Amino acid sequence: MTKFTNEQIIADIKDHASNSGAQKWSDIYVGISKDPRDRLFNGHGVPEKDYWWIYRQAISAGNAREVEAYFINSLGAKGGGGGGDDTADFVYAYKIGPTTRE
Secondary structure (H helix, E strand, O other): OOEEOHHHHHHHHHHHHOOOOOOOHHHEEEEEEOOHHHHHHHHOOOOOOOOOEEEEEEOOHHHHHHHHHHHHHHHOOEOOOOOOOOOOOEEEEEEOOOOOOO
16 A cells, blocks of 8 residues: 655545535544554444545554644644554544544
């Protein structure tokens, strides 16, 4: 799988979010994980089909944390911040909805 720079991940999530129907960044949840599909679909209850979600693998877990912090602290996205461990090198995002769990 391709690993992305912080700038690429931020641009991809922003571009994808613009098509999500979210009105503000607080309607979006951003997190990090080693297994983003498990976190999205099992942990957060995000529907796999016909729903807005995205994930990208960062260059390192440290880079993933930086991207997560940017969305939460600078843009106001929802997120746990500080989750995951030193193997959590994926950044994921989804639109918060009635069936999702933050």
